[in-house]
Amino acid sequence: MKRGVEATEAKTRQQLAKEFVDTWTQPDKGKEDADRQTFWNDLLHRVYGIVNYYDYVTYEKDVRVKDSMGKITTKRIDGYIPSTRTMIEQKGRGRALDKPEPQSDGVMLTPYEQAKRYANFLPNSEQPRWIIVSNFDQIDIHDMDHPLDEPKTIMLTELPKHFKDLEFMVDIHKQQIINEEQVSFKAGELVAKIYNELAKAYAEHADLSDTHIQRSLNVLIVRLVFLLYVDDTQLFGNEDMFQAFLERREPRDIRRDLISLFEVLNTPLNERDPFMDEEFAAFPYVNGGMFANEDIVVPQFTQELRDLILDDASRGFNWSGISPTIFGAVFESTLNPETRRSGGMHYTSVENAHVR
Template identity: 45%
Template structure:
């Protein structure tokens, strides 16, 4: 199947199963259909097994198991929360993942799963048992059309999904690199230490805004793009200064008439944690070419919400690394600090837990507060 065919099949599958899903009556049909229609398995009934018996202190059954790719599936009905404990037949309280791990521990070593998938017909929680204490990757059924490759491990022992993430993340890194170079040319003192500090901080802020608009953190798709779209290139610098100031202000701290004067600016939420707190960061003037680069190439033509945090963290690090860039910007922003922002940013945009501190000029009073988006104004 081509990528276009796979996307179409995933879209149709998601539509067929929207709002449906009873564990006992629909599980096998759901998985057989997914494997055959979306992932091209010709004889799915020979590829996956259901209700394999497992002996605990009582007899239990594994909902689904794919021997060739070592995937164990724990299926729940629609509406069941996958991260909360459920009472078992023996009276114990276990989350679906804990339940699956208990089954896995009783399997012969050669049959133990590399992947555990818990599912409630609306979401797939994917646990990589190479990182058994790590958080799961979450794929929503409604997003399967664009994220089908993230479940490719169900049928492929290779690294197809990793290659896709690498490809997308390298594209993002290239965009950041081009943007970095274009911005650097606009500074009056491009080799100055303060310039490089400001440029690194500006790049991180812009990446945050690009991701936040695509991931829905700002409230609506293309919100950052639309805010800047009708502003002439000569006014972009001032518009960014105002936006960064607003992102650092709680609603009660803002001008009470801001929504009347500038409703587009007032609609942005408050971002806690210090990322936007330093107003001394130098932002250079924009040209028409630079505006187009930011709004079309970086914003309009690329979806930042599909970025892999681990891979992009490395790409972003390389983009600003003094060993690979003439300007040496990364000298002023340590690799550790890049990952403190980028990793949690892309792992879960609504729960930005780490603070970007250290070499960049973030106020000391920011301390160790988590970076979080909150208090979206009405």
């Protein structure tokens, strides 16, 4: 059965994160005892799609702790996610996360140090990989594989831009973040929006009925979406390389630098200019013809096009949830069939694009 756009209005993760922020920045929110469980349940359910959050996270988890006086007492961990070994220490709004506070044995500990003390007395099988400390307005993420590093800090108001930084809480093998059908539909919707915005950019100075322009549009959108996919799957080794590339540029610079980037991606490392700018040199060689020089036309980017790609398609959507098979089908089902026939749809599957 053919599905119309009106059948599903899938919200992006960024939109859901914005709604979550709107709820939890209200002045009546942020009470340590009354709101902490609701806060994390809402975050896991609304933003990360955990349906059975009541089974997914354990609150008030008992842990027997020996204090500095040698006394053994039972403490309670605010939150613990067994499947990803994530510990949560939640403080009330206004509590400083870097300020030591007196414990029952008189020792002064910061909220992180308090959580670390609890963690030290858990069985080896439950030792946390991640410790999250929050006061509702700020979320500090401590990676216990790097215990001496400074925590990664996310301000609540910035969550829509950084929701990916908390995805480690979700066990992707046991919990599907977003239904695959919904993800693929949203991907197709985004491809269509980018396609239409690119068509407007081409139409400013070119005839859209021209075969070469049609082919250029098709090739360009495949390359752009491939780079968005690579960002989220870290196929290039670093996270969000293409996003950062776009963020550093004004719309008037993107056309020129995209042409240069495509050339770099199509050039083996041993054939590159040794004096190439470090930003470009950081990108690997992609075999398989994805970026082969086909003399395509790249239009001038507008602010609207830049914002669409950055805000909606990069920061606001996780392409890693799309399998290579669906990835190809998205293009086949989204792009105009007449345009594909006349312009020559160019699609290299993810399996055939080899990064070196």
